[in-house]
Amino acid sequence: DAGITQSPRHKVTETGTPVTLRCHQTENHRYMYWYRQDPGHGLRLIHYSYGVKDTDKGEVSDGYSVSRSKTEDFLLTLESATSSQTSVYFCAISEGLSSYNEQFFGPGTRLTVL
Amino acid sequence: TQLLEQSPQFLSIQEGENLTVYCNSSSVFSSLQWYRQEPGEGPVLLVTVVTGGEVKKLKRLTFQFGDARKDSSLHITAAQPGDTGLYLCAGVRFEGAQKLVFGQGTRLTINP
Numbered sequence A: 001d002a003g004i005t006q007s008p009r010h011k012v013t014e015t016g017t018p019v020t021l022r023c024h025q026t027e028n029h030r031y032m033y034w035y036r037q038d039p040g041h042g043l044r045l046i047h048y049s050y051g052v053k054d055t056d057k058g059e060v061s062d063g064y065s066v067s068r069s070k071t072e073d074f075l076l077t078l079e080s081a082t083s084s085q086t087s088v089y090f091c092a093i094s095e096g097l098s099s100y101n102e103q104f105f106g107p108g109t110r111l112t113v114l
Numbered sequence B: 001t002q003l004l005e006q007s008p009q010f011l012s013i014q015e016g017e018n019l020t021v022y023c024n025s026s027s028v029f030s031s032l033q034w035y036r037q038e039p040g041e042g043p044v045l046l047v048t049v050v051t052g053g054e055v056k057k058l059k060r061l062t063f064q065f066g067d068a069r070k071d072s073s074l075h076i077t078a079a080q081p082g083d084t085g086l087y088l089c090a091g092v093r094f095e096g097a098q099k100l101v102f103g104q105g106t107r108l109t110i111n112p
Helices: none
Strands: A004-007 A010-013 A019-025 A031-038 A042-051 A054-057 A064-070 A073-078 A087-094 A109-113 B005-007 B010-014 B019-024 B031-037 B044-049 B055-058 B061-065 B071-076 B085-094 B098-102 B106-111
Touching: A004 A087, A010 A019, A019 A031, A019 A087, A019 A109, A031 A064, A031 A073, A042 A064, A042 A073, A042 B085, A042 B098, A054 A064, A073 A087, B010 B019, B019 B085, B019 B106, B031 B061, B031 B071, B044 B055, B044 B061, B071 B085
Parallel strands: A010 A109, B010 B106
Antiparallel strands: A004 A019, A019 A073, A031 A042, A031 A087, A042 A054, A064 A073, A087 A109, B005 B019, B019 B071, B031 B044, B031 B085, B055 B061, B061 B071, B085 B098, B085 B106
16 A cells, blocks of 8 residues: 555534645655545545645645645645535645556545534 | 546446446546545546557456547446445546546445
């Protein structure tokens, strides 16, 4: 199994509070991704990183920010959580840009915003 | 906008039956990947198809990429209870990174 951990695994918070989710990898992969998974939508890309301090937006980036100060850590922050951000969040890593490159997913964080 | 339409979204069949899951798009992808996800876990890659018309087999699972690289199918022969799970197709694009565009998923239940 790829060495990817996510913390916390579960979180309940209130509307308007800031929330930070952490993704940690031990594979030294260059690319890291944050997705959210909601019923009827599959997984949707929030933000991704192509190197330390190099990040860019995905298809559903509004209300989210990210940071990557070290190769192994990729943080997702909800500056002011809303109920529409209740979801399961997955981090993924990949090594390169080959068509055959696999994305390895973490175990997910279930976030509930009340 | 869902760029990849996956169908059916739910499928419940008896052990031993055959089934096909479809993944359709109006967009062309560099490649297409199929993932399987178990409850409480992240998706795990099953296969990647790259060439238009490509067919790959993984035991009782057959994956096909459309000639125009816009659609794909997953066919399971003689389904078994161990095949139960969520199956996701994902179109691959390269725009700064390897971006995956996922279908809605097919929740498959195989009844003994």
